[in-house]
Amino acid sequence: MSLTEIRKIINDSDNIVCLCGLGMNSECGFPDHRVPGEAYDIELKYGHSPEDLFSSLFYTVRTKQFFQYYKNEILCLDREPGAAFYSLAELEKTGKLRATITRSFYSLPQRAGCKKVIELLGSIYKNTCPHCGTEYTVDFVKSASSVPLCPECQKTIRPGVCLYGEMVDNQLTTKSAETISKADVLLVLGTNLKSRLCEQRLKYFNGSKVILINEEEHYSDDLADYVIHDKVNDVLPYLVS
Template identity: 40%
Template sequence: MDELKKLEEFKKIVEGSDNIVFFGGAGVSTESNIPDFRSASGLYSTSQKTSYPPEVMLSHSFFIKHPEEFYEFYKSKMVYRDAKPNAAHIALAKLEEQGKLKAVITQNIDGLHQAAGSKNVLELHGSIHRNYCMKCGEHYDLDYVMDSKELVPKCEKCGGIVRPDVVLYEESLDMDVLYKSIHYVSNADVLIVGGTSLVVYPAAGLVDYYKGGKLILINKTSTPYDYKANIVIHDSIGKVLSYVVG
């Protein structure tokens, strides 16, 4: 099937369903100029000048032992305050508004789906926009963390360290968010997977819970799940979703 036929088939599937779930990864946000992790221009490839690999610097144990170095890396490499929703985010928000899309499940922490207008967003890896004191639990927004005079932000109430509500390496996913995601995927009529290499578990394993026969994969490179998909499109996710949603 050529690309245009795939797009038309995809469009028909979307038009005929009101129970669609979208599951996305870093590739959804690269079109908002936020680097992904594993591509040639991704975070893992461009962070070789640091003393430690990104996986180490973004781990729970590193954060506890070296909060200054963690925050130096986090603030410069993980937070993009000027990023705006792209065509993919906007198309998905439109699909939800039409009553077709039931949930967005994302591995991203940038909050761009909500910025585009999506309401039911399940953030598997947390969000840079939520931060809390590790000592008393007081909540803080992103500006508080980024504009803190100290490199490591401290709680105004008790002086404890404020950390981002993101899932670091060595930490478990929020089980409530994971179970909700499984519920939506397993009950979906159509599952659209986009911008993810589907190699990071347990998130990638969500696809295994899909029981339907309308699995669409949109990613610039091949994934281990391509053989399971009904339609595979290797193209810009923003371009594809804009065409399909209209």
């Protein structure tokens, strides 16, 4: 299958849904603390695993440590969305892309111009005081000297991301399944088909073509109809141009 043929499939469809994986973040220089090397570095630095540090338990009980990790390691506000995200925004503008579904909470598709995004695990840009409901910017959270507090009520500001130990919002799960069930073409980017993003959702897909673009090879790649092993930032701009 040549790139030209895949390009034609994208061009001919007006009903594409994208599953946007964490490999897309890595391509833009975002950390991935699930990778053993990175997880080890975090554990050395903080004395706890990323799963512990980023858990609801730490947020509740060891709040200071949670925010130390969250502000220093998770809130990398100097990174930018890569070229592939602008391609997604372009596809959305032309009416071809119906939705982008992701477990990333960095809102990269929106920052590149996408509007129809389902963020299963929330976003670092939505921060709320659980007491009075006032919303705060991510810069406010990042620049707090220690734990970010609502100036009105002195309560800890809650980052709008799903932590380990918390349930993914049921409505978003349902909405993502419905969206996928109506798509003709599924565009899987920067992840494999057995990832947490894909495996539970592929079963809802009733369309005919799964296009997978991921730099890393995986044993499940054969499940896709079209596979490209390359950086998404390098390939997608060509496919949608």
